[in-house]
Amino acid sequence: IDGHMESAFRLLRLMEGEGLAADQYTCNSLLHALCKDGKTDEACSFFDGLEDRGIRPNSVTFNTLIDGLCKAGKVDVARTFLEKMISACCAPDSYTYSPFIEHLCKTKGWQEGLSFIDEMLQKDVKPSTVNYTIVIDKLFKSRNYGLATRMWGQMVSLGCSPDLVTYTTSVHAYCNEGRLDGAENVVMEMKKSGVTIDAMAYNTLMDGYASVGQIDHAVTILKHMTSVASMPN
């Protein structure tokens, strides 16, 4: 759909003209396209039109719209859809909360983000690695390393293992402190736990070495990247 919204919606009308009904997946994709373009008003109208199409919104539908609204800064509107979601018997899940956590961390600080993790726990929605990674990243970036470490522990104790992104935020944090030894330790941990290191992760480490003046190390990583076919960006 990217870059071809007009055509996509034209096709939708064409389909419907032929008596072919779009399904949930199709509508969710279109909704996502609108949200990605920041067209939240249109997204909301499209959402409202779903019932007339005989489409029942599912949790992906709500999650997509909530994400679009949060990214557009319309958190209050997003909240109303969270309510609607519940009254429509769509159980909010970890995807539902991420956009709130992300946006609130960004605008009101990590405390607000953490409050949403608490809300999830209270409502018996199991937080995911992604939910924790968002707050941990924000904590790292505001240099709250103690609390970040505690949240990391809480994440693991809930059965959520750190993934590629979680580890990368940690590498980034060490690099920001000029602690390349720590960054290397994290990389070793990644390898030990079988996480495949991607271009962004290598790039983070490379930048870390460069920013501390160790260009030779940076070049070594760059060579390694090309040798394992992880295209630098």
Place this chain on the structure above:
RNA sequence: GACUAGGCGGCG
């Protein structure tokens, strides 16, 4: 069912 959330850097 290839539908939804998080990480680095550059450009705008």
